[in-house]
Amino acid sequence: MSETTLKDTLHSDLTTAIxxxxxxRSATLRMVLTAVKSEEVAGKTAKMxxxxxxxxxxxxxxxxxxxxxxxxxxxxxxxxxxxxxAELGVIETYLPAPLxxxxxxxxxxxxxxxxxxxxxxxxxxxxxVMSQLKPTIGARADGKRLSAAVRAxxxx
Numbered sequence: 001m002s003e004t005t006l007k008d009t010l011h012s013d014l015t016t017a018i019x020x021x022x023x024x025r026s027a028t029l030r031m032v033l034t035a036v037k038s039e040e041v042a043g044k045t046a047k048m049x050x051x052x053x054x055x056x057x058x059x060x061x062x063x064x065x066x067x068x069x070x071x072x073x074x075x076x077x078x079x080x081x082x083x084x085x086a087e088l089g090v091i092e093t094y095l096p097a098p099l100x101x102x103x104x105x106x107x108x109x110x111x112x113x114x115x116x117x118x119x120x121x122x123x124x125x126x127x128x129v130m131s132q133l134k135p136t137i138g139a140r141a142d143g144k145r146l147s148a149a150v151r152a153x154x155x156x
Contacts, residue, residue, distance in 0.1 A: 006051040006058075006094070007036060024083075028090040032061050055095070055139050062091045063142065099140045107133060108149045123154055 004012075010033055017025035036057050040049055049057070069084035099107070111132045115125040129150050137146060 006054045007033075007049065010036070010054075010094070024086055025090050028087045031087070032058060032091060035061055052138075058091055058094050059139050059142070062088055062095060065091060096138070096140050099137065104137075104141055104145070104149050105153070107136060108146075108153045112150075112153050123151075125154060126150060129154070 010029055014026060014029040014033065017029060036049060036054055039053070039057050040046055065084045065088035069081045069088065072078075072081035072084060108129070111129045112125065114132065115121075115128045118128070120128050126147075130147065133146060133150070134143075141149075
């Protein structure tokens with residue numbers, strides 16, 4: 001028996017949403033699966049995406065929805081903003097729980113201590129700390145939030 005991949009889960013959930021006549025969920029999952037398929041055929045050769053790569057696509061789609069909702073709200077298009085937020089809610093069910101500020105600060109502190117043990121201090125350690133944290137944190141915090149936390153810690 002083979003393991004179920006994230007992509008298989010998305011397909012299965014799409015089928016369930018269609019049968020339940022859940023328009024929002026089925027439309028959102030179709031968009032996500034289209035983005036996954038586009039990613040698979042991008043480049044010179046087609047490839048199957050790993051769960052981690054599918055998770056990256058999900059993160060990108062979630063970020064697009066959040067930015068679009070903000071833009072629509074700013075333009076006074078509340079109905080469109082609500083639709084984007086609803087789509088974001090569907091996508092977020094597939095993403096891991098985000099790190100709390102305390103958890104993020106703790107991970108950043110550990111990485112900064114490790115970098116200082118290697119002789120890297122101040123803003124010169126930024127790249128080393130970020131490259132150490134990225135794989136650990138993965139989809140649980142976006143890059144902007146992570147870099148802000150690292151920058152704040154290194155400036156202290």
